[in-house]
């Protein structure tokens with residue numbers, strides 16, 4: 001499916017904008033991942049941009065996970081996928097508590113003789129932007145990501161301070177966080193302290209100070225490149 005067709009259909013759907021949708025669509029057209037894991041789909045805009053690219057390529061599936069509570073959003077991903085005929089490319093899961101539990105089940109499924117067989121070529125992390133949940137999600141996702149696969153984190157500079165005054169965001173009670181936890185960007189910390197320091201990864205790119213990319217290969221550059229351009 002052509003980009004223009006989904007762009008027009010998603011015009012009023014939060015959260016992914018046209019520019020980011022275009023980046024994601026092109027990344028998929030260029031890299032041709034067969035299996036994609038998405039952590040956090042909300043209404044499904046990002047899932048639809050990716051599914052449209054897979055459809056254009058003629059193959060591939062996105063497994064995407066959110067909270068059960070997100071099912072009632074309008075529009076929801078089921079409706080968008082049906083309207084656009086993209087259902088064959090999207091497998092939706094919803095968890096009561098967290099996508100870390102979905103990842104637990106996937107690792108169990110993939111484990112044979114004490115080894116977890118990786119299954120994903122690309123993983124897009126766009127959930128609560130929280131050190132505890134997303135740091136652990138990186139550890140779990142790493143087991144499922146194939147060699148040479150890419151991981152992308154959204155919200156590199158996002159902080160919990162955005163939601164001070166709210167009781168909780170994505171299940172995280174804001175008033176239970178220390179001041180430094182509220183004011184530091186957790187995805188940036190996860191990227192710098194966990195991803196970049198993990199020897200299995202290289203080719204690190206921070207794009208527009210908002211998206212952080214890493215490739216699961218030991219042979220690329222270990223420097224972090226900060227850029228406004230596509231990877």
Ligand SMILES: C[S@@+](CC[C@H](N)C(=O)[O-])C[C@H]1O[C@@H](n2cnc3c(N)ncnc32)[C@H](O)[C@@H]1O
Pocket residue numbers: 014015016039040041042043044045046047065066067070095097098099100126127128133170
């Ligand atoms: C920013 S939205 C995702 C936006 C979507 N990727 C897009 O660009 O259109 C973040 C989503 O993460 C979900 N989420 C937050 N914490 C989660 C968790 N622990 N497990 C699963 N989903 C979670 C929320 O329900 C929300 O829908």
